[in-house]
Amino acid sequence: xxxxxxxxxxxxxxxxxxxxxxxxxxxxxxxxxxxxxxxxxxxxxxxxxxxxxxxxxxxxxxxxxxxxxxxxxxxxxxxxxxxxxxxxxxxxxxxxxxxxxxxxxxxxxxxxxxxxxxxxxxxxxxxxxxxxxxxxxxxxxxxxxxxxxxxxxxxxxxxxxxxxxxxxxxxxxxxxxxxxxxxxxxxxxxxxxxxxxxxxxxxxxxxxxxxxxxxxxxxxxxxxxxxxxxxxxxxxxxxxxxxxxxxxxxxxxxxxxx
Numbered sequence: 001x002x003x004x005x006x007x008x009x010x011x012x013x014x015x016x017x018x019x020x021x022x023x024x025x026x027x028x029x030x031x032x033x034x035x036x037x038x039x040x041x042x043x044x045x046x047x048x049x050x051x052x053x054x055x056x057x058x059x060x061x062x063x064x065x066x067x068x069x070x071x072x073x074x075x076x077x078x079x080x081x082x083x084x085x086x087x088x089x090x091x092x093x094x095x096x097x098x099x100x101x102x103x104x105x106x107x108x109x110x111x112x113x114x115x116x117x118x119x120x121x122x123x124x125x126x127x128x129x130x131x132x133x134x135x136x137x138x139x140x141x142x143x144x145x146x147x148x149x150x151x152x153x154x155x156x157x158x159x160x161x162x163x164x165x166x167x168x169x170x171x172x173x174x175x176x177x178x179x180x181x182x183x184x185x186x187x188x189x190x191x192x193x194x195x196x197x198x199x200x201x202x203x204x205x206x207x208x209x210x211x212x213x214x215x216x217x218x219x220x221x222x223x224x225x226x227x228x229x230x231x232x233x234x235x236x237x238x239x240x241x242x243x244x245x246x247x248x249x250x251x252x253x254x255x256x257x258x
Contacts, residue, residue: 001042001066001167007174014040014174021048023067024126024140030069031128031136037069042170062146063156064166068177071136078187079127079137080243081228083111084197085177085184086123086139091200092176094121094143097169098162106202109221109230109247113143114202118155120144143169194224203249208232212245221247 001016020026020043027041046059059065074081087107094113095102106114113121124140144156145166157164184193198204208221210232217240219232230242 001040001170003040004171004175007171007178010178012038012040012174012178014042017041017043019043019045019047022046022140023065024124024138027067027069027138027140028126028128028136031071031130031138035069036071037136038073039069040066040170040174041069042066059142060147062166064141064143064145064169064173066142066170066173067138067140069136069138071130072134073137073181074135074186076127076135077227078190079135080125081184081187081190081193082137082139083123083125084190084193084224084228085180086125086141087111087113088193088196088200089173089176089180090121090123090141090143092180093169093172096172096176097164098157098160100162101160105200107197107200108202108249109224110228110244115155115160117202118153120148120155120157120160141173145169190228191226194226194228198224203247206250208250209248210242210245211248212242217242 001014003012003014023041023043023046030039043065045061046065090113091105091107094105101115104116108114111123112119121141121143127135127137130136144154145164146156146158148154148156148159183189203221206221207218209216209218219234222231222233225231225241232240232242234240
């Protein structure tokens, strides 16, 4: 893996590993040891990769596994917005190295990147306080470059006819992330990030289901609120704000036909 000169000039650093349990866990361990970032941790493979809500993230060699550590980058209340920042940076990078996917790639709330309705990448935001009350935030990103899980609604760059090695995608991603972080400005300009994300989002204006630990609810995905919560209008006219959950979209939203 390699950073571009512009990323290095922006103060970004890289620790490229062959194998690690989890790039997110390694980044948080660095923060506990005094690292303040911005620091990318990458690996050729992970032995304990994970996704949201404790799910296992399969980590075969040939895909991209990368986590960005930042400390004190934003107030704790704004930290979840990094999911949208990362999604936009990932979209920018993916369509730069594989321009044929522009128009086919889209974003799914809160943390997935889709190609023709199939998941090609996921994002996991984690954080903890270090040195007392300073928040360390890690943005973990996994992209299916060469492989994707069997039997899942997933795809990979190789399956889409795009031979893009993870090293090339990472260099583009590090540059795009720097640009999107500057745009977001620690949450002070989330309105622009929000607008850009909505322009690329799947399912807005459609009936969706949201699953969480509290059960499943259905309604129209109206928009995101000013903090990034999903605004769901239910059939009885009530509006729900949802901070976390798994979105299930109709086939029409994903571009799937019978």
